[in-house]
Amino acid sequence: MNNSDIVAYAHCGWEYSAVVSSEKLTPVIIKIEAIFIEDKSWKDDKKISDYSLLHEQKHFDIAEIFARKLRREVSEKIISSADYIESFYKIYNKITKEYNNFQSLYDQDTKNGTNKAKQKEYNSIIINELELLKDYK
Template sequence: MKWSIVFLLISVQVFSQKIIWSDQQKLEWSNFKSKVKTMRNPDVVAYTHCGWEYSSTVSSDPSVPVKIKITTIFREDKSWKDPKRINDYALLHEQKHFDIAEIYARKLRKEVMEHIKTSSDYNKNFKIIYNRILNEYKDFQIAYDRDTQNGMNKEKQAQYNASIAEALETTK
């Protein structure tokens, strides 16, 4: 019985075409599996489709404690690369997009832990907190690409690399 459960879990992970964020696993170009170029900008070398998934156990009894799991994911089937222009430097830029998603997932987890204890709290506050953090996350991702010129501005990229690494460290 144990083997079938382990196999099932491995199968789901292998065939799900998503990677769960871990500081032990970095993206590789082979993870970018979409054949469809999703960006119109000709200067873009790759597109990283990342964000969060969450699951919750909410009771109809408003006083029951709620459990919420928030996971940062990278979608291989929706992430694209121009194979003629990829390099390690561009891959680092894309990894930082994934790292930014984890930073904001940590912010979301923190707010959820502080403000959502019961099913009633969840029903009243989760969408508000989620949408606020999501908007902050989207704004930061846009600023990151704009400021670094999609990774082409090496000085700005180095600044973001340092600030992202610091944020990952301080939000552990």
């Protein structure tokens, strides 16, 4: 497959905000959201199909999975501003690396959605992961 076979691209990921105090024992507030950036995403209207759009939707679902994983780790390990300063970026970088690897593997294994059997497998994996992490919506 070459790049001319790609009919769409979904630019997604997550963003976060944090309220951190200089008082190290003060609780920290962290908000993490999966995002879809429309103006950096695209589709070829002449080649796109509902099936291709489903593949791209799964990219956003993967972003949501990893946003939930990040929320889970943050909720378990970061309570105070001191925790944030000491650990947040280590956790963030680890989850980001896992996310990027998963997104790449997803496209590679599904051949950008053209391998229907693999796409079906990933659809199940993604649905299951979202369900397992539902407490971190």
